[in-house]
Amino acid sequence: xxxEDIRKLEEAIAEITGVAAGFGLDFFxxxxxxxxxxxxxxxxxxxxxxxxxxxxFGKAFHKMKLxxxxxxxxIYELVVNSNPCYAFLLEGNSLIQNKLIVAHVLAHSDxxxxxxxxxxxxRGMIESMSxxxxxxxxxxxxxxxDTVEAFIDAVLAIQEHIDPSLFHPFGLDRSRAExxxxxxxxxxxxxPAGEYDxxxxxxxxxxxxPSPPFAPQRKKVPxxxxxxxxxxxxxxxxxxxxxxxxxxxxxxxxxxYFWPQLETKIMNEGWASYWxxxxxxxxxxxxxxxxxxxxLNAAVLLPSRYTMNPYYLGLKIFEDIERRWGREKLFEVRxxxxxTSFIRNYLTEELVRDLDLYxxxxxxxxxxxxxxxxxxxxxxxxxxxxxxxxPYLVVDDGDYGGNGxxxxxxSYEGIELDLKYVEKTLPYVHRLWGKAVHLETVVESxxxxxxxxxxxxxxxFL
Amino acid sequence: MDSRNFIVxxxxxxxxxxxxxxxxxxxxxxxxxxxxxxxxxxxxxSIVVSGGKRIVKVPIRSVEEYRFRYNFNKSKHVGQxxxxxxxxxVIGIDPAAAGGKGAGAGDRAGDDVYEAEIExxxxxxxxxxxxxxxxxxxxxxxxxxxxxxxxxxxxKKGLTANLDKKRTILxxxxxNAMEGKPRIxxxxxxxxxxxxxxxxxxxxxxxxxxxxxxxSGSMGVFEKYVAxxxxxxxxxxxRRKYEHVQIVxxxxxxxxxxxxxxxxxxxxxxxxxxCSSAYAKALEIIAERFPPSRYNLYPFHFSDGDNxxxxxxxxxxxxxxxxxxxxxxxxxxxxxxxxxxxxxAAYRSIRRPNFRTCLIREKKDVYQALKTFFTGPAxxx
Numbered sequence: 001x002x003x004e005d006i007r008k009l010e011e012a013i014a015e016i017t018g019v020a021a022g023f024g025l026d027f028f029x030x031x032x033x034x035x036x037x038x039x040x041x042x043x044x045x046x047x048x049x050x051x052x053x054x055x056x057f058g059k060a061f062h063k064m065k066l067x068x069x070x071x072x073x074x075i076y077e078l079v080v081n082s083n084p085c086y087a088f089l090l091e092g093n094s095l096i097q098n099k100l101i102v103a104h105v106l107a108h109s110d111x112x113x114x115x116x117x118x119x120x121x122x123r124g125m126i127e128s129m130s131x132x133x134x135x136x137x138x139x140x141x142x143x144x145x146d147t148v149e150a151f152i153d154a155v156l157a158i159q160e161h162i163d164p165s166l167f168h169p170f171g172l173d174r175s176r177a178e179x180x181x182x183x184x185x186x187x188x189x190x191x192p193a194g195e196y197d198x199x200x201x202x203x204x205x206x207x208x209x210p211s212p213p214f215a216p217q218r219k220k221v222p223x224x225x226x227x228x229x230x231x232x233x234x235x236x237x238x239x240x241x242x243x244x245x246x247x248x249x250x251x252x253x254x255x256x257y258f259w260p261q262l263e264t265k266i267m268n269e270g271w272a273s274y275w276x277x278x279x280x281x282x283x284x285x286x287x288x289x290x291x292x293x294x295x296l297n298a299a300v301l302l303p304s305r306y307t308m309n310p311y312y313l314g315l316k317i318f319e320d321i322e323r324r325w326g327r328e329k330l331f332e333v334r335x336x337x338x339x340t341s342f343i344r345n346y347l348t349e350e351l352v353r354d355l356d357l358y359x360x361x362x363x364x365x366x367x368x369x370x371x372x373x374x375x376x377x378x379x380x381x382x383x384x385x386x387x388x389x390x391p392y393l394v395v396d397d398g399d400y401g402g403n404g405x406x407x408x409x410x411s412y413e414g415i416e417l418d419l420k421y422v423e424k425t426l427p428y429v430h431r432l433w434g435k436a437v438h439l440e441t442v443v444e445s446x447x448x449x450x451x452x453x454x455x456x457x458x459x460x461f462l
Numbered sequence: 463m464d465s466r467n468f469i470v471x472x473x474x475x476x477x478x479x480x481x482x483x484x485x486x487x488x489x490x491x492x493x494x495x496x497x498x499x500x501x502x503x504x505x506x507x508s509i510v511v512s513g514g515k516r517i518v519k520v521p522i523r524s525v526e527e528y529r530f531r532y533n534f535n536k537s538k539h540v541g542q543x544x545x546x547x548x549x550x551x552v553i554g555i556d557p558a559a560a561g562g563k564g565a566g567a568g569d570r571a572g573d574d575v576y577e578a579e580i581e582x583x584x585x586x587x588x589x590x591x592x593x594x595x596x597x598x599x600x601x602x603x604x605x606x607x608x609x610x611x612x613x614x615x616x617x618k619k620g621l622t623a624n625l626d627k628k629r630t631i632l633x634x635x636x637x638n639a640m641e642g643k644p645r646i647x648x649x650x651x652x653x654x655x656x657x658x659x660x661x662x663x664x665x666x667x668x669x670x671x672x673x674x675x676x677x678s679g680s681m682g683v684f685e686k687y688v689a690x691x692x693x694x695x696x697x698x699x700x701r702r703k704y705e706h707v708q709i710v711x712x713x714x715x716x717x718x719x720x721x722x723x724x725x726x727x728x729x730x731x732x733x734x735x736x737c738s739s740a741y742a743k744a745l746e747i748i749a750e751r752f753p754p755s756r757y758n759l760y761p762f763h764f765s766d767g768d769n770x771x772x773x774x775x776x777x778x779x780x781x782x783x784x785x786x787x788x789x790x791x792x793x794x795x796x797x798x799x800x801x802x803x804x805x806x807a808a809y810r811s812i813r814r815p816n817f818r819t820c821l822i823r824e825k826k827d828v829y830q831a832l833k834t835f836f837t838g839p840a841x842x843x
Contacts, residue, residue: 001472030468157530305554370538371549425530
């Protein structure tokens, strides 16, 4: 890319930024990095420019490169939730491609800055990850790359099991959040009947009888089912060295950082697509650029038979909201909603029909459409976004059988687990816990308990 | 800070090799996984029935990233059509073949089995790299023969049919440029370039392998498959390492017949079992065409061992005769359920250094059989 190209790009960015601000978009200061394809795919595969080493990223990198080299990828947009906000532009991009990306990522930056779910996220995550990666590198030196890799393999297997309902005004310091909860619980003991009682009950299992104050009983660990498995294991496992606890801590923090992005994928991409369309319309494009833009845009919004395209779905919903309530409403929605509420409140019967959405399932060897009822479709979409699309698992008992064994329960809500993967993942949990681990789930309407004792997995019906 | 401020920068990312490094690490893990699973892999149907295709796709399971996840096949999913979709429409089909990997699995979250594309040559290298024909002896009248012809040389003289047009034009261009007028034209004899070949010679190893397979009724699908897997790899190993090994194929039930490679691998099964017929046949062929003074002989016999019991004595006798002539005789018995009174039992009493046996109970054991038969000098020699 020549100096002249960069100058033209800067001019274009200045113009686009002005247009975006004119529309009311409110974003962090931007840092645009131009980089070669390999670097872009590295960052894409790792999720961040400064992440630690792991072969799984290598696999993702290779896959992305493969798709790109085979011409299968769409335009690549990569933007990081940070302040200043980093966005990456592929070196070989044409000017119009970059214009589209810039408009698109500005909207993302606005979303990151303003959506409530992102409020508590660490905007300095790039540096934090860099520091984490450095610490991991040091551990590799000290304990051996293979040992560290094997450990990270185990942590990654359960990385998504955190508790996203924890809104931490105190950052990720768990003990302080617990303290807060305990304080809340204390005030509840002599409750004046109040309107907001139910809010104070956050974290309690409903229907549990209060335990008599002086009855001798084994203190149950955890006292309530614990969703944050990573936290629980790192603080209660007897098999972990400090460096291992540190690594779990780092990966847990990363997960909390990424979580809002999981929860708002449809909204965020819809928002960015909505704005890149409107911003680009305001620019003076040459005829060639206009055509090129139309092609790029179409590629990004292409629907897929097997899944719905978040860019397209999000865009359509936003456009519908604007049609019904005006542009002001859009800004409200982008601030207060997340995918589940977004879909629940704004996906209409007309939209389902216009987008030709359907539910499909496997019947025998075929994947067939089984439902075109709009409410069911909406419900299914919401379901698929709950808990980031991951199974909802809780630690029920950290001292199962009085023997220090770990008992995990799958909060079954109609969708079964992939059993082969259960059997392959339990050994990883065992690696972290050091003693037998159990997972209770439901298969074909029957409760089943999977147990891994260090050598083999046993399945038994309960 | 005014958010309209922005910076565009372009760094030197050439040292940024993380993606590549980790990719290398991933590939290393794939190779380790292959190595660990070699016994399973070599009986993988996709290879054995591939007809020796160059690139095979092999599912590698231990580099999958396991986590707790929903069963994709049992869940409901939302998709998007292009208009007019109806309940009952089929949008995709899972091939019923092993593993049920979906068609167009590219953008589906479903089955994440990692399929490594491996060149058959690579698996061969891992598997066969250390194998060798044991007890190979130099025999009289070692012939040399042309093993390889490679077009790897460009000369100014050659056959017109082998004119390398591209290089000729390049030469022409170069010469014209040197003369000050870069162009293509006015080709002179001096510009012409021809592809020629080089011959490499290899000494003949003078070895003959007699592959004997039991094709009687008692050889079921599993037994046949195992025997064929073994011979498949044996043939590849031999062709790879020993250019000029001859392979004689003998199939038998109550009678034995010399057959072609094609028939050997695809012939159906029937009839009772008289193994001695095969040994007699082998001896006959050796007497007619392959005197031991001139050839290294390697008979192999694969059977389920379920021989006509009255024939066992004759087998032992003929086997000993063969052992007098052969460098190595390998007997592989496919016996899943620990059947007694098989050939293996009859052969237990034979203690000769050039006789090796192998019992195969499951597909994994084929690898072991290859290693047992095709390694260095016999232990007891």
